[in-house]
Amino acid sequence: MPRYFTQDHEWIDVDGDSATVGITDYAQGQLGDVVFVEVPDAGRVVAKGDDAAVVESVKAASDVYAPVSGTVIEGNSGLDADPSLVNSAPEGDGWFFRMALSDPSELEGLMDAAAYQTYVDSL
C-alpha cells in the first residue's frame, strides 16, 4: 500500500480508491502532548488542502488538512477516548480519518517516504 506525505506533515496510505490519513511522527513531536482531536464526520466532502481535522496539544490547536480531495468515510473514533494515540502511534492507531478519493491524480504531487525524510531533515 503506497504511503505519501505532504509538506504540512500529513501522511496518506492509499488502497485503491480509498485512503487513510494521519499526521507524521515528526508532526506529533512538534506538537507535544495531544489532548484532543476533532475528526471529520462520515460523508463530509473535502477538497485538497481544506481543513479536515483539528489536533490540540496542551498549548495550541492546529488544523490538519486533506492531502487530496474526496469524501470522508469515517473518523477515527478511537481518538475520542485516547487522543494520546497521536503521540504514541502517529503512523498507526493514531490515524485521523479514512476517505474515498475523488481525484487520485492529486497523489502525484505528494512526497514518498524518502522525499519526506529529506524534507524533514531540511527543516
Add this chain to the structure above:
Amino acid sequence: MSDAEFHDDGEGEGAEPEILTLPLDAWHRARGGRMVPFAGYHMPVQYEGIMAEHLWTRDSAGLFDVSHMGQLTISGEGVADALEALVPGDISALKPGRMRYSLLLNEEGGILDDLMITNAGDHLYLVVNGAVKWDDIAHLREELPDNITLNHGDDLALLALQGPKAVDALADIGVAPAQDGGPGVRDLVFMQAAPMVWRGVALGVSRSGYTGEDGYEISLSADAAEQFADALCAYDAVKPCGLGARDSLRLEAGLPLYGHDLDEGTDPVEGDLAFAISKRRREDGGFPGAGRILAAIANGPQRKRVGFAVEGRQPVREGAPVFAGAVQVGHITSGGFAPSVGAPIAMGYVASDALSGPLEAEVRGKRIALSVTAMPFVPHRYVRKGV
C-alpha cells in the same frame, strides 16, 4: 497540519522588533530547549514536553528562566511615597525584606502592568513583565520625581525554582545567608526576600513565584547564571522547564498573565485583583484612576475575570466568545488543558449580570458548556510560616 507556534505576547512589539537572546540561551539549547520568540526574546517553550514539565514542577522542582522580565531598582528620599502615586498598594508600609504584588495603573485606572515590589532596605526592587518592560521604564522615568533614581538591571538573570522540592534543592547546593544572622533559604516565608550567596556569587532570593507552588525566584549576575543553573540541575529533584509549563501552571493557579488576562483597558476590580488595593489606599485614594476603581469596589464591576471549568475534553482557548444563550456576554482570555486537573480549564471576562446563568464558549462553531469555578483550580501551596 498548520504550525502550532507558541503564542507570542504581542505586547510591546514594534518598539523592539529585533529578537534578543537571554544570558542562558546557549544553555537552553544545549539541554534540548525548543526556542520560540516570546516577549522579544528567544525563549525555551519546552524541553522534554509541557505535560511532563508541568507535573514535574508540581511533584518536585522545575527551573524556569525568566530573565526576560525587567529587574528594576528605584531609590531616593521618599521613594515609597513616590511609587504610591503610580500603584494602588501600601508601599510605605512594606517592611524591609517583604514583597508585594501590585499594579502600574494609567489615569483611567487601566492596568499598564502587574509587578512585584520588594523593599530591599535602601531601595525598592521591582520585577515587571518582559513584554512591556520598556514601556514601564519609560513610564516610571516620566512619572517619578527627579530625585528618584531608576536602574534597569539588564546585566542580571532571573531564575524561578518552583515546586515542593525547591527548598531542599536551593539549601542543599549551598545557598546561604549573605550576612551572618540573616535569613537563609529555609527561613524565608512566602513573599519574603533576602540577600544570599552561593560560591561567592551574590544572589537576591525571594520565596515567591507564579506557579502556585512553594518556590523561589533568584536574581543574579548574568555571568554566573550558567554555573548556578548547572548546579541546580545537577540536583536530582530539579529539571529545566519551559514557558509552556509555566503558562499551564499559572493558569491552574488562577494567576492572570499580562497582555492576555489583563491589559490597559482593564481595571483591577474587573481583573479580580481588588486585593492589591490596600486598605489605606482605599481610604486615602491618591493612585491613578482612583475614582473609577473605588466606585467599582463600592458598586461592583460591570464585568469580571472568572475561572471556568470546561465541559468535555475539548480545550477552550484565548479569544473564544462566551455566550449566555444567543447573547455574547464575554470572552476567554486564557485557556487550555490543565495537566494537574486532567481536563480543560479557562479564565475570561463575563458581564457581571450574566455570571449566575448558564454560559457557553463557542469554538469552531460549536458550543461548549462552561461552569464558573472558584480559582485557583489547583490549591496554592505557598509556605506562609516558617517550618
